[in-house]
Amino acid sequence: xxxxxxxxxxxxxxxxxxxxxxxxxxxxxxxxxxxxxxxxxxxxxxxxxxxxxxxxxxxxxxxxxxxxxxxxxxxxxxxxxxxxxxxxxxxxxxxxxxxxxxxxxxxxxxxxxxxxxxxxxxxxxxxxxxxxxxxxxxxxxxxxxxxxxxxxxxxxxxxxxxxxxxxxxxxxxxxxxxxxxxxxxxxxxxxxxxxxxxxxxxxxxxxxxxxxxxxxxxxxxxxxxxxxxxxxxxxxxxxxxxxxxxxxxxxxxxxxxxxxxxxxxxxxxxxxxxxxxxxxxxxxxxxxxxxxxxxxxxxxxxxxxxxxxxxxxxxxxxxxxxxxxxxxxxxxxxxxxxxxxxxxxxxxxxxxxxxxxxxxxxxxxxxxxxxxxxxxxxxxxxxxxxxxxxxxxxxxxxxxxxxxxxxxxxxxxxxxxxxxxxxxxxxxxxxxxxxxxxxxxxxxxxxxxxxxxxxxxxxxxxxxxxxxxxxxxxxxxxxxxxxxxxxxxxxxxxxxx
Amino acid sequence: xxxxxxxxxxxxxxxxxxxxxxxxxxxxxxxxxxxxxxxxxxxxxxxxxxxxxxxxxxxxxxxxxxxxxxxxxxxxxxxxxxxxxxxxxxxxxxxxxxxxxxxxxxxxxxxxxxxxxxxxxxxxxxxxxxxxxxxxxxxxxxxxxxxxxxxxxxxxxxxxxxxxxxxxxxxxxxxxxxxxxxxxxxxxxxxxxxxxxxxxxxxxxxxxxxxxxxxxxxxxxxxxxxxxxxxxxxxxxxxxxxxxxx
Numbered sequence: 001x002x003x004x005x006x007x008x009x010x011x012x013x014x015x016x017x018x019x020x021x022x023x024x025x026x027x028x029x030x031x032x033x034x035x036x037x038x039x040x041x042x043x044x045x046x047x048x049x050x051x052x053x054x055x056x057x058x059x060x061x062x063x064x065x066x067x068x069x070x071x072x073x074x075x076x077x078x079x080x081x082x083x084x085x086x087x088x089x090x091x092x093x094x095x096x097x098x099x100x101x102x103x104x105x106x107x108x109x110x111x112x113x114x115x116x117x118x119x120x121x122x123x124x125x126x127x128x129x130x131x132x133x134x135x136x137x138x139x140x141x142x143x144x145x146x147x148x149x150x151x152x153x154x155x156x157x158x159x160x161x162x163x164x165x166x167x168x169x170x171x172x173x174x175x176x177x178x179x180x181x182x183x184x185x186x187x188x189x190x191x192x193x194x195x196x197x198x199x200x201x202x203x204x205x206x207x208x209x210x211x212x213x214x215x216x217x218x219x220x221x222x223x224x225x226x227x228x229x230x231x232x233x234x235x236x237x238x239x240x241x242x243x244x245x246x247x248x249x250x251x252x253x254x255x256x257x258x259x260x261x262x263x264x265x266x267x268x269x270x271x272x273x274x275x276x277x278x279x280x281x282x283x284x285x286x287x288x289x290x291x292x293x294x295x296x297x298x299x300x301x302x303x304x305x306x307x308x309x310x311x312x313x314x315x316x317x318x319x320x321x322x323x324x325x326x327x328x329x330x331x332x333x334x335x336x337x338x339x340x341x342x343x344x345x346x347x348x349x350x351x352x353x354x355x356x357x358x359x360x361x362x363x364x365x366x367x368x369x370x371x372x373x374x375x376x377x378x379x380x381x382x383x384x385x386x387x388x389x390x391x392x393x394x395x396x397x398x399x400x401x402x403x404x405x406x407x408x409x410x411x412x413x414x415x416x417x418x419x420x421x422x423x424x425x426x427x428x429x430x431x432x433x434x435x436x437x438x439x440x441x442x443x444x445x446x447x448x449x450x451x452x453x454x455x456x457x458x459x460x461x462x463x464x465x466x467x468x469x470x471x472x473x474x475x476x477x478x479x480x481x482x483x484x485x486x487x488x489x490x491x492x493x494x495x496x497x
Numbered sequence: 498x499x500x501x502x503x504x505x506x507x508x509x510x511x512x513x514x515x516x517x518x519x520x521x522x523x524x525x526x527x528x529x530x531x532x533x534x535x536x537x538x539x540x541x542x543x544x545x546x547x548x549x550x551x552x553x554x555x556x557x558x559x560x561x562x563x564x565x566x567x568x569x570x571x572x573x574x575x576x577x578x579x580x581x582x583x584x585x586x587x588x589x590x591x592x593x594x595x596x597x598x599x600x601x602x603x604x605x606x607x608x609x610x611x612x613x614x615x616x617x618x619x620x621x622x623x624x625x626x627x628x629x630x631x632x633x634x635x636x637x638x639x640x641x642x643x644x645x646x647x648x649x650x651x652x653x654x655x656x657x658x659x660x661x662x663x664x665x666x667x668x669x670x671x672x673x674x675x676x677x678x679x680x681x682x683x684x685x686x687x688x689x690x691x692x693x694x695x696x697x698x699x700x701x702x703x704x705x706x707x708x709x710x711x712x713x714x715x716x717x718x719x720x721x722x723x724x725x726x727x728x729x730x731x732x733x734x735x736x737x738x739x740x741x742x743x
Contacts, residue, residue: 404599
């Protein structure tokens with residue numbers, strides 16, 4: 001189905017400023033030093049003003065003409081908004097610049113009781129919003145486009161009826177380039193039927209392959225694909241409501257129904273949801289949406305419902321929601337083996353834990369859960385790495401050969417020290433204005449900087465204990481130098497239990 | 498005599514019933530976890546360190562917080578010996594995971610939840626305590642009210658999960674619904690005479706409050722992967738603490 005907005009931008013101006021309705025006006029933009037008309041409203045069009053005219057010429061024709069600035073990109077934005085709105089009629093909608101939409105309505109019309117009612121509903125709704133619009137339904141995009149813009153008989157083209165529908169239309173209906181059209185005009189091809197039956201080789205020699213390609217597209221010999229504004233997710237469920245839904249209970253019922261359908265499909269295919277999006281298309285054209293993520297693939301209706309339930313309150317139904325869509329943009333294979341492989345809970349309760357984690361991340365965000373695995377680095381900050389999943393197992397053993405503090409400062413903090421001899425552990429250190437007298441010390445443990453990761457000096461770690469019994473992990477950065485003025489820096493890095 | 502014995506038996510049985518109503522259940526023989534706390538366990542009713550309950554631990558300085566973390570890690574090591582997952586929920590976590598291995602815990606079996614908002618944190622601790630699949634939950638937070646702690650208590654009564662609430666420098670130290678309140682501080686370690694270096698981690702363990710038990714204080718050290726009472730403690734004058742050491 002093709003939809004054509006005849007005066008897209010000017011209609012928008014009239015919608016926002018109703019007093020312009022009966023005044024001829026145009027939108028113009030500077031081009032090569034002249035003001036060129038980019039859009040014309042109905043009134044001005046009747047007076048003979050056309051797109052592409054220079055404003056000065058148009059003023060000569062119609063002195064009362066009003067001229068406003070044409071904003072580039074405005075029409076595209078409007079079209080996209082209309083396209084998004086049309087998703088309530090079919091999931092596959094694409095924008096057809098500069099002023100049209102293409103809808104793939106295969107299998108959608110029966111919900112409205114046939115193609116005629118479907119077309120009427122769309123056109124009436126858009127007209128109701130104040131836009132002058134035409135639409136046509138055909139089996140090919142090319143024919144729908146042509147009939148939508150040039151058709152005079154009926155907007156509904158039956159299957160196999162393309163040829164008959166096109167024959168009376170002008171060549172411009174085939175979406176041809178301007179110079180081809182001009183040449184056809186010169187040759188007297190005013191209607192498509194004039195050249196439809198000319199041998200293809202002759203047409204190719206005369207007009208190039210583009211004409212044949214467009215004709216084939218219109219007649220269905222060549223396939224034409226559309227690029228939907230929102231790609232259709234393979235795992236998507238839709239539920240449209242007879243009456244707009246405004247209550248939380250209603251939304252919950254819709255959500256549960258969709259979840260049941262989606263989870264049933266997922267579990268049949270042995271897959272589970274990792275990310276879910278629940279969208280509500282509101283009466284006023286806005287889309288409300290909530291998202292959830294899970295820590296491991298799940299197709300458990302109750303669990304997913306509870307995750308969504310935490311967020312349902314953020315949906316504002318306003319006048320009511322007409323259509324609910326549940327999508328699973330990220331799905332993964334359900335791992336049947338995972339419980340036996342990773343039986344660290346001891347009692348096969350892993351799903352309970354991942355469900356708990358899902359609830360926690362539902363409230364706090366995905367970034368709050370951390371799990372660590374040992375990494376083959378001595379440098380303390382790099383000796384652990386974050387596990388990517390709850391199932392990941394350590395590749396190497398955790399080390400216990402060197403002392404490590406239970407509490408590690410996120411960043412080492414500077415301390416001032418006094419040592420009895422160079423290369424000895426310090427006797428006294430001062431940290432944040434407090435002085436600590438050291439009684440016992442272990443070390444040093446030298447940890448070299450890994451030059452292939454980061455440049456820097458090595459650290460000599462000491463484990464020290466002060467008079468009160470508090471145990472610290474401190475280090476000296478680099479060597480003692482002969483040069484007295486260049487003393488090495490000391491840092492405190494952690495606290496032992 | 499005979500009648501009196503019956504009487505005693507009855508009183509004992511009634512006491513046990515009351516205790517179990519209060520949440521101190523005697524675990525079945527096979528399920529009992531040995532914490533190796535020795536004399537400290539005598540301070541609790543039934544002479545068993547209560548699991549499936551909330552323990553509250555207070556600390557004031559960063560040094561003592563580290564000691565408290567060590568003590569909790571030692572207890573967790575016993576709880577998680579048979580495998581299991583622990584949730585460590587905090588908003589200002591400084592815990593260095595590799596250190597847990599020294600307390601007999603596989604650090605990869607701890608899932609850390611780092612959440613900024615203290616209100617969310619409390620909700621998450623409660624949700625976690627409701628989850629029977631977990632072995633233990635550690636919550637590092639500052640403030641908790643009596644009502645909030647009661648909710649946690651109700652959660653563990655259902656799920657039998659052990660919870661540790663580590664409160665660093667709380668403003669309010671009024672009673673909360675916990676089975677025990679601990680305070681752990683660091684003590685100077687000791688090495689064999691004349692040997693250099695730092696000895697085993699040594700703590701002053703104070704049991705400030707315990708429901709239906711006797712508070713007390715002890716000196717413990719963590720050596721060779723278990724708790725050890727320090728008896729041979731060098732003192733110039735006798736300390737009252739020594740009275741409590743069995």
